[in-house]
Amino acid sequence: MQIRDARESDAEGIAAIYNDAVDTTAIWNDAKVDAANRRAWLLERQQAGFPILVVLDDREDVLGYASFGPWRAWDGYRHTVEHSVYVRGDRRGAGVGRALMEELIARAIASGMHVMVAGVEAKNLASIRFHEKLGFAQVGYFQEVGCKFGAWLDLVFLQRTLDRCAFPK
Numbered sequence: 001m002q003i004r005d006a007r008e009s010d011a012e013g014i015a016a017i018y019n020d021a022v023d024t025t026a027i028w029n030d031a032k033v034d035a036a037n038r039r040a041w042l043l044e045r046q047q048a049g050f051p052i053l054v055v056l057d058d059r060e061d062v063l064g065y066a067s068f069g070p071w072r073a074w075d076g077y078r079h080t081v082e083h084s085v086y087v088r089g090d091r092r093g094a095g096v097g098r099a100l101m102e103e104l105i106a107r108a109i110a111s112g113m114h115v116m117v118a119g120v121e122a123k124n125l126a127s128i129r130f131h132e133k134l135g136f137a138q139v140g141y142f143q144e145v146g147c148k149f150g151a152w153l154d155l156v157f158l159q160r161t162l163d164r165c166a167f168p169k
Helices: 008-022 035-047 096-110 125-133
Strands: 002-005 052-056 062-070 080-087 115-121 137-148 151-161
Touching (some): 002 096, 008 052, 008 062, 008 080, 035 052, 062 096, 080 096, 125 137
Parallel strands (some): 080 115
Antiparallel strands (some): 052 062, 062 080, 115 151
16 A cells, blocks of 8 residues: 555546445445546645645555645634545555544644544544544534535534644744
8 A cells, every 4th residue: 555645647536436426325426527627626625735635555446545735714724724535445444544634634734733623424424533533522413504406414523632832834
């Protein structure tokens, strides 16, 4: 398993994993995307200074990806990021997500971030437990703030404090 920064050539693999998640409540979008869409997303995210990491197998197939970006748009939130992490269906439970998250957290710390936030559909107990094992704590529960597949969805917010500085440097 190799972790590295995503490249444009990874867009097809990222799109396939994203599209698999569209068929679930892990992503609250209804539309599937193509590789061109993911290339544009990748370039936009990287130009803004945010990482996109991929895990590759020996054949350089994308097994999972993770990224973080702004949590909210206002200046006062600049030390807080929200992340996403997705793993190919046949590789879940094999340590891919954990490896991605450990590297992503290290990147967030190195870039001076103070808090990392996760938004998880409330019935996705596997993802909630996954985040708790990585040191995230549940800090919020929002009822019926989303909808998909003809049902209202609840959202759990989890957060992890990345440093203990008293105030931003």
